[in-house]
Amino acid sequence: MEMNVDQLVTMSQAWLPVVLHYSGKLTLALITLLIGWWLISALTRKVSALMETRKVDRALHSFITSLASIILRVLLVISVASMIGVETTSFIAVIGAAGLAIGLALQGSLANFAGGVLIMLFRPFKAGDWIEAQGVSGSVDYIQIFHTVLRTGDNKVVIVPNGTLSNGIITNYSRQATRQVLYDVKVDYDTNLAKAREVLLELAKDPRVHETPAPVVVVSALGETSINLSLRLWTANGDYWGVIFMLNETVRDRLREAGVELAQPPRLVQVLPGKAE
Numbered sequence: 001m002e003m004n005v006d007q008l009v010t011m012s013q014a015w016l017p018v019v020l021h022y023s024g025k026l027t028l029a030l031i032t033l034l035i036g037w038w039l040i041s042a043l044t045r046k047v048s049a050l051m052e053t054r055k056v057d058r059a060l061h062s063f064i065t066s067l068a069s070i071i072l073r074v075l076l077v078i079s080v081a082s083m084i085g086v087e088t089t090s091f092i093a094v095i096g097a098a099g100l101a102i103g104l105a106l107q108g109s110l111a112n113f114a115g116g117v118l119i120m121l122f123r124p125f126k127a128g129d130w131i132e133a134q135g136v137s138g139s140v141d142y143i144q145i146f147h148t149v150l151r152t153g154d155n156k157v158v159i160v161p162n163g164t165l166s167n168g169i170i171t172n173y174s175r176q177a178t179r180q181v182l183y184d185v186k187v188d189y190d191t192n193l194a195k196a197r198e199v200l201l202e203l204a205k206d207p208r209v210h211e212t213p214a215p216v217v218v219v220s221a222l223g224e225t226s227i228n229l230s231l232r233l234w235t236a237n238g239d240y241w242g243v244i245f246m247l248n249e250t251v252r253d254r255l256r257e258a259g260v261e262l263a264q265p266p267r268l269v270q271v272l273p274g275k276a277e
Helices: 002-053 056-086 090-107 107-122 160-165 193-203 237-257
Strands: 129-131 135-142 149-152 155-160 168-172 177-186 215-222 227-236
Touching: 002 056, 056 135, 090 149, 107 135, 107 149, 107 160, 135 155, 149 160, 155 160, 160 177, 177 193, 177 237, 193 215, 193 227
Parallel strands: none
Antiparallel strands: 129 135, 129 168, 135 149, 149 155, 177 227, 215 227
């Protein structure tokens, strides 16, 4: 028993300085990690508030804060590891090797990251724009590092990966201040075209319709059973759908009051064979 006690005392005298040395480093590293994590969160909040005060675009705001937060936290972890005694060069080498392996496994995510950087650099759209891309139409809520969040007209949230978004066709309906309305009407061949044109131009005298360029009515096509008239006018971007809905509600009745009838679609008549007598 005395032999065991002597061995324990000897072992404790040998290990105690090592334990105290590394426990002190570990405690200091943990305190640094906690304080650094808190400071990074406070700093990102401060930067976010500053960008809101400067009225920075919401998409750029979200992208910068997310990217800065990730980079600062990675640097903090590397610094804490060096405090414990881990060689920074070897640690960075391990991170590089792991990053290469992860990069090969997550090629799609890296493509999305690169797509997010391209979107932020070339700015094909910004937060609040109404766009159509990848078969989805909606208002841009946020542009994150890996994806863009769209909100559709019926308030659904659609998340589109930045990689496919940056490499595809994007239609931005909000980029221009004005938009042209192309409203087509099909009338019979025996219609008085001058009368139909007069009615359509009268409907275009709406305060939301721009006088320059002036509204025009053209014959856009000669169909098999109808003449296609096209009313072409310009409105502010925000008035586009209001003008379309107004025309939908009033065109038929106004044309009918003027004695102009819309062309009817051809009817399909099916003749059944009768029984032989």
